[in-house]
Amino acid sequence: MTADPGAIARANEILRTEAGSGVHGLAIAGVSDHDENGVFVEPAEHVIGLADAVDHHTWRDRPEGHRSQAGDRECTLYSLRKFLRLAVAGNPNLLLMLYAPKASVYRTSALGEELRALGPAFLSRQAVRRTVGYLDGQVAMLLGRGRQKDMPKRPELVAKHGYDTKFASHALRLGLQGLELAEHARLTLPMPEADRERVLRVKTGAAPDLASVLAEIERVRDRVSTLLDTGRTPLPEAPDTAAISAWSVAAHRRHWDSVLPE
Template sequence: MDTIEQHTEYGDRDTALGGEILRTVVGSGVHGIAIAGTDDHDEMGVFVEPAPVVLGVADPVPHYVFRTRPEGARSGPGDTDLVAYSLRKYLRLVVKGNPTALLPLYAPAESVLVRTPLGDELRALAPKALSQEAGHRFLGYMNAQRDRLLGRGRRSAVPNRPELVAKHGYDVKYASHALRLAYQGLELVTRGHLTLPMPEFERERALRVKRGDEPDLTEVLAEIADVQSRVEAALAAGDTPLPPTPDLAAVSAWSAEAHRRHWAEHR
């Protein structure tokens, strides 16, 4: 009898883990809104591709994925999801302001699982990579979560978590994600950085929604809209320490030097 594979894995494991320079916890755990017994464990790593891949004709190794659940199965309590990106792909995500990709740059020490000197330098690069574009990206991700919450947009009107709808009247995870993204977008735009775990007031607001302690969806949507308007106003007025665009020259120069140094040390 054939053995049924119980996990999902694709990409080049040896390249990803062998060239890893940074890995941190991401997801609810690093935000400070994990609920014991309900959340999975998410990690994100960054690795340097070998020189023949970057400079030669070999296929690129953009990312590696490992999940303790089978393909297509939803992760649950106790499951681990790891995605590792090549440094080149990761930096492209960061300069675009991808909310999840930014998390390893701000993860607290207790959430950092792998860190090399290049990983430290990558984290220190955050001010050069951030821009007002990240604020717009946070709003985009927030809108996507709100659309899923309301059953509109590109996703099906059928909720992904009908058990939450049956229990609370709406998908509290989508709602908490939307509220978290709104508050984090506001912090990013007004202060130029992210605090992880989230500051206490914002953390408790997102956690309260996620626990189902806010039964009135109308009030939750109103709070999301209020924070959204504050982010939009700051961006429109230029009332932000963030530059309009990332410093691509500085990011690219560091990336090139980081690759050269990594290759010299791993011949």
């Protein structure tokens, strides 16, 4: 019998939070969709048995390939093993789950709370560099230099503002969050008010023009790079993989003990 990845993910979920613009404090009423991310523990037979691995499951209101509309919901649940691999590598989207405010935590458990408490162990200079890499990717797509499938798909924004303001706002947000990580070894969600206003100004097309937006993004990026290059950051070079790995082993065992029959 073929396992249902969705049923497995939902039955073993330990954490789910708001994601996307909502958790950043950048959602625009009547415009933004609603994103969620979560973590589940794969059953033992899918990790140490012969059943196929189930590393993630996504459900969304619209079919794959169709752009989300205002209010549409999309949720992706990651297996704990996949989440940890991506978060340790500094994936900025998944680190949000560890720092989402209480109001944006939709489901949690004892293991979920322990995972969130491990948040500082994931923060590192490596994570900041990954964030800067995501920033560069957004700028490349903004300027039409990304892979063809990633070219701007929001012609209405380009027609109205002369460029894709959403890509531009993503790039600035990533830069400001990378700067907060590099300066203070923390990630504040929702974004601090001043930073949030800067990003919303770009997202809503209130910035003067693309050149001024690109200059602002570059200034923030340069500050981040200077902190990393000079070592003037409280962050360690790499995440604490030993602590994270030890917790992961214990978490899997405890979850399996709680669901397996006597």
